Amino acid sequence: MPVATSPGRRGSLLSDPQARAWIFQVVAVAAVVAFGWFLFHNTQANLQHRGITSGFGFLDNAAGFGITQHLIDYSESDSYGRVFWVGLLNTLLVSVIGIILATVLGFVLGIARLSSNWLIRQLATAYIEVFRNIPPLLQIFFWYFAVIGPLPGPRDSLSLGNLIFLNNRGVQMPAPSASEAYGPFMLALLAALVLVVLLSRWARARRLATGERFPVFWSSLALVVAIPGACVLLFGSPVNWSVPELQRFNIRGGWVVIPELVSIVMALAIYTAAFIGETVRSGIQAVSGGQTEAAASLGLRHGQVLRLVVIPQALRVIVPPLTSQYLNLTKNSSLAAAIGYPDMVSLFAGTVLNQTGQAIETMAITMSVYLAISLSISLLMNAYNARIALVER
Amino acid sequence: MDTHVFKPDQPAPALSVGPLGWLRANLFSGWFNTLLTLLGLYLVWQIVPPLIDWAFIEADWRGETRADCSREGACWVFVGERFGQFMYGFYPQDQRWRVDLAVLLAVVGAAPLFVAAFRHKLRYGLAFLLVYPLLAWWLLHGGFLGLIAVPTSQWGGLMLTLVIAAVGIAGALPLGILLALGRRSDLPAIKVLCVTFIEFWRGVPLITVLFMSSVMLPLFLPEGMNLDKLLRAMLMVILFEAAYIAEVVRGGLQAIPKGQYEAAQAMGLGYWRMMGLVVLPQALKLVIPGIVNTFIALFKDTSLVIIIGLFDFLNSIKRATADPAWLGMSTEGYVFAAVVYWIFCFGISRYSQRLERRLETGHRH
Numbered sequence: 108m109p110v111a112t113s114p115g116r117r118g119s120l121l122s123d124p125q126a127r128a129w130i131f132q133v134v135a136v137a138a139v140v141a142f143g144w145f146l147f148h149n150t151q152a153n154l155q156h157r158g159i160t161s162g163f164g165f166l167d168n169a170a171g172f173g174i175t176q177h178l179i180d181y182s183e184s185d186s187y188g189r190v191f192w193v194g195l196l197n198t199l200l201v202s203v204i205g206i207i208l209a210t211v212l213g214f215v216l217g218i219a220r221l222s223s224n225w226l227i228r229q230l231a232t233a234y235i236e237v238f239r240n241i242p243p244l245l246q247i248f249f250w251y252f253a254v255i256g257p258l259p260g261p262r263d264s265l266s267l268g269n270l271i272f273l274n275n276r277g278v279q280m281p282a283p284s285a286s287e288a289y290g291p292f293m294l295a296l297l298a299a300l301v302l303v304v305l306l307s308r309w310a311r312a313r314r315l316a317t318g319e320r321f322p323v324f325w326s327s328l329a330l331v332v333a334i335p336g337a338c339v340l341l342f343g344s345p346v347n348w349s350v351p352e353l354q355r356f357n358i359r360g361g362w363v364v365i366p367e368l369v370s371i372v373m374a375l376a377i378y379t380a381a382f383i384g385e386t387v388r389s390g391i392q393a394v395s396g397g398q399t400e401a402a403a404s405l406g407l408r409h410g411q412v413l414r415l416v417v418i419p420q421a422l423r424v425i426v427p428p429l430t431s432q433y434l435n436l437t438k439n440s441s442l443a444a445a446i447g448y449p450d451m452v453s454l455f456a457g458t459v460l461n462q463t464g465q466a467i468e469t470m471a472i473t474m475s476v477y478l479a480i481s482l483s484i485s486l487l488m489n490a491y492n493a494r495i496a497l498v499e500r
Numbered sequence: 501m502d503t504h505v506f507k508p509d510q511p512a513p514a515l516s517v518g519p520l521g522w523l524r525a526n527l528f529s530g531w532f533n534t535l536l537t538l539l540g541l542y543l544v545w546q547i548v549p550p551l552i553d554w555a556f557i558e559a560d561w562r563g564e565t566r567a568d569c570s571r572e573g574a575c576w577v578f579v580g581e582r583f584g585q586f587m588y589g590f591y592p593q594d595q596r597w598r599v600d601l602a603v604l605l606a607v608v609g610a611a612p613l614f615v616a617a618f619r620h621k622l623r624y625g626l627a628f629l630l631v632y633p634l635l636a637w638w639l640l641h642g643g644f645l646g647l648i649a650v651p652t653s654q655w656g657g658l659m660l661t662l663v664i665a666a667v668g669i670a671g672a673l674p675l676g677i678l679l680a681l682g683r684r685s686d687l688p689a690i691k692v693l694c695v696t697f698i699e700f701w702r703g704v705p706l707i708t709v710l711f712m713s714s715v716m717l718p719l720f721l722p723e724g725m726n727l728d729k730l731l732r733a734m735l736m737v738i739l740f741e742a743a744y745i746a747e748v749v750r751g752g753l754q755a756i757p758k759g760q761y762e763a764a765q766a767m768g769l770g771y772w773r774m775m776g777l778v779v780l781p782q783a784l785k786l787v788i789p790g791i792v793n794t795f796i797a798l799f800k801d802t803s804l805v806i807i808i809g810l811f812d813f814l815n816s817i818k819r820a821t822a823d824p825a826w827l828g829m830s831t832e833g834y835v836f837a838a839v840v841y842w843i844f845c846f847g848i849s850r851y852s853q854r855l856e857r858r859l860e861t862g863h864r865h
Contacts, residue, residue, distance in 0.1 A: 240845035481703035
């Protein structure tokens, strides 16, 4: 009688791990493909039924609607393709301003959380606990409907030294434009920067060769201030300021920041800063106290300890979560759609979709923009992580 | 023989102990710190008294109409008058006890899970997860066993927010764990599928996903088949947050030393038992803070369903502030909303910190 355990007779295909792995994968892939085909098939049928032709041809058609804020020239007769760029730039504008503000505020908060001053520590904690636990959309609504909405009209604007005006149409502030002295000024600035680079290289080489120090920071600062400063004295100011002026019913001139932009930037910067603050705090705390003590016992001064020992190690911990906060802010900028700021989502997935009915194309374009931003940043992040990762045994 | 009598100790300098010492060490240790303290005090002075004045002292609490708000401060009459709408949306007045009962049952039913001495948490929890949703569906939606039907289009307010959040959490956690296991899997096809899924959902904002659910899902489904708006939103929230949970859980899986896997295999455990009995219990414990943070994010994200026109808590407040009879009440409305959201989020985060401390077994990897 044959023995059941003989190598030639496996019980069944299912008890062979390798075969099982194959079967499992084939089934999974087949299920996904079948599901995809199901969706595709339905979509085809539905589109045919509704008489929608798919394709990206609609991008060349005239849009025919106005946009309240466009960073590039735009008029109603421009194409949907142009609308895409307007929306993308508006999204990036919110993100960039928001990221800058949130970073500054966040670092201040993170450091304040570790302050030796009890009151400052408590204030920073209170800020973080309050703002990170309130939905960003609610904060946007608050700024838009409860803060900017009830502001007085342009005639009774709140003004800061008659330069910046605040009213229910947003913020009006002086706008710079290049004057004749702009070119010389930029040249002077460039020259100063080149000199600074050369100087620091020379100082470094000399320090390595002789051990003598050179006050690089102060002399660079002097260079950067003195050369362009001299240029301003010679040729005059590099920019002309167009200052907003209060007229009978309105304010003319200057830059107008629409209320939607103000609300979103304020809300997102304040919200994200709370998270950045926590990131910065945990990054600094992750550098062990022994590092600071060791650096001090080597004779480094307080500033050097921070610059050469603590910050480089803290950054290793801070940068990855920091970038993901930046990504979050960029993605949250899509909340703009809820108050009608003309960003990528509200322009493209909103207005263009409604006008053309090309649901699949517009959604695909909108989502791929965000996907592209996210994926490229996470690729960069992976590269950065690989470069700075601790080499462990 | 003379004995030397020690003089009694001098008291410590008055400035270095007691309240004065504390003040000096923590608030006035040097000119810079003193400056910061004064700045901080100024900030507090600028913010706190006016806020208390507005919210409590100068506020109107009693009345029925806008005209009853005559004082300088907040008009809480507005919130009081609209409270029912904020909590239940358009849920029929005489049926609201059903929502209350469902919440009560959830609280009472889940309570044993939070009692440390209760032994059969896992079994009880699973049973609760199986029974409660059916019970809640019967209570909230009804339409059978003696309760009249309340269609989801009438759901709203805080109740809708809680429903979306609860379903989202209950759906996203298991799906997220499966995705994380898939991403760490040895099977290339499974891994690629999971990675694609996770990266896609993490790369797009929730708003676009919700937009997609309202404009593209009808195209994807066979003709005539239509999913309920609420169901679509919940589905999208689950898929979206599962991707984030997956990344959090993956972090925990990566932190478990290889020896644990190998030891489990050496004991003859198969894949599912190795994961379920050895790896996941340790990994999940490590990532409790991350999972809770994702839950909090999910709770805050439920406010986005406003985009597809669901009347969640935030939307019901937004609608109420646009009511001509109550114009100019935005501040009161949004402050009330902020306080409610804050209590939930802050409460969850505090609870997770307690849980973390309780589960701390001392050894870190």
